Amino acid sequence: MFCFQCQEAAKGTGCTVKGVCGKTDTCAALQDALVHTLKGISLYAENTNADKKYGRFVSQALFATITNANFDDARIYELILEGVKLRNELKAISGANVTCDCANWIPSSMADAIAKGNSFGVLSQENEDIRSLRELLIYGLKGIAAYADHAYVLGYEDTAIYNHMFKALAATTKDLSADELVAMIMKTGESAVTTMALLDKANTSTYGNPEVTEVNIGVGARPGILISGHDLRDLKDLLEQTKGTGVDVYTHSEMLPAHYYPEFKKYENFVGNYGNAWWKQDKEFESFNGPILMTTNCIVPVRESYKNRMFTTGMAGYPGLKHIADRKEGGQKDFSEVIALAKTCPAPTQIETGKIVGGFAHAQVMAVADKVVEAVKAGAIKRFVVMAGCDGRHKERSYFTEVAENLPQDAVILTAGCAKYRYNKLNLGDIGGIPRVLDAGQCNDSYSLAVIALKLKEVFGLDDINKLPLSFDIAWYEQKAVAVLLALLFLGVKGVRLGPTLPAFLSPNVAKVLVDNFDIKPIGDVEGDVAKIMVGA
Ligand code: FSO
Ligand code: SF4
Known part of the structure; x- marks a missing residue:
């Protein structure tokens, strides 16, 4: 494997044996094969008026390859198979003859996909400047993809964002000059602004404008569920389903700002924020005592002591953890198993007291x-x-x-x-x-x-x-x-x-x-x- 997409890349150069984040070399290879497949989809989609479902898929699959989001080989392989199917659909629609391997390969097994990822990983581009520009472009797109998916979950989409994703991913397969790649990177900055603006609209139209709020960082006496990640709709479903059950809901890390939204203040069991940033979760999840729901990154290697009470959902994944299925259109995700487990757990152990202000x-x-x-x-x-x-x-x-x-x-x-x-x-x-x-x-x-x-x-x-x-x-x-x-x-x-x-x-x-x-x-x-x-x- 070779991965250097995050700030904690081993020795400041890249992870080669296993990720500092915990990503295995097989998972890294599968993620590389997935990105390779997404480039194939993009080569067809950039010249067709592609249905939104292709953009949605590319966003979600890119999101799954973000640092600390999904460590589950089986899930990444499923995404590859789905991607190949969608790519072949587009190939038939466009009638184009694209020769790039990414536009044509068909995996025969997971081992085959791993081999593909190994031969088309980051280092397959030998020119270090072109490699650097292409990866900078792809990493920017991964961030945009995550935000675009959050907006989509709330019913907000913009085909211009998807179209840019196709163009930019396709660009990484072409023989472009450094200047052309820099221009594409700048356009990606523009698309990032559009995407964050869309997500802002989605969040504030759905849950109201954040307002100045004091957030409790202590704990109550009832059992709780700790929700982490960035997905506000998952939180909404969880709050609806825990209402009146005697189970409290706490935020961790990037879910803290949910407390600032008027819509979530209505829930008396939404009691506070527990702990700190993502990387302290190995200690804080232990002392929380109750179930933990990871809606997105950042997951750190999961300890045995809380493995049985940790769940993933959406594009997050981790081998051995229960994954809560997507909601059916117009419905809610079913968190009953998480809530039932919470009822059997002790209340969280207090690690701090007081309040923080935000909003x-x-x-x-x-x-x-x-x-x-x-x-x-x-x-x-x-x-x-x-x-x-x-x-x-x-x-x-x-x-x-x-x-x-x-x-x-x-x-x-x-x-x-x-x-x-x-x-x-x-x-x-x-x-x-x-x-x-x-x-x-x-x-x-x-x-x-x-x-x-x-x-x-x-x-x-x-x-x-x-x-x-x-x-x-x-x-x-x-x-x-x-x-x-x-x-x-x-x-x-x-x-x-x-x-x-x-x-x-x-x-x-x-x-x-x-x-x-x-x-x-x-x-x-x-x-x-x-x-x-x-x-x-
Ligand atoms: Fe932090 Fe992780 Fe929000 Fe990131 S929780 S590090 S930039 O995923 O997404 O800020
Ligand atoms: Fe290493 Fe994981 Fe960061 Fe990649 S994402 S550079 S494997 S720590």
């Missing part, structure tokens, strides 16, 4: 825009620092906690994604009632931060987003963060600091293109970075 998505911030603008004009707020993205295991990530602690009192942190767990319990105070850490929501809600920035640009009458008193100090881990980064670049944001390390998939030449054109920089030492951030350097 500062665009509508809520706009509602207090006057106050914010006044604080900037009066000099009470000197700088906004976007510290969105992901958390992860690396010790170097304490950098982000220390930056948060060391920023002067007149700096406000704008956050989204699980990166927030590095500083959202620090009690950094407020500026005239405006908290110094404003949490917009999940990683996809980075879109909200962009909307807020564009609004501030308008209010201050500026012609360039980079003239705002705004800096970006982004933590990344997996491919959704790549999509968010490409979206920022498309929006013209310059000078983003990226850490804890730069992506292993950027070759020196491609990294140089990003530095030269967008002034992307690696994080440095805390003191130096804080000083530079405060003067916009």
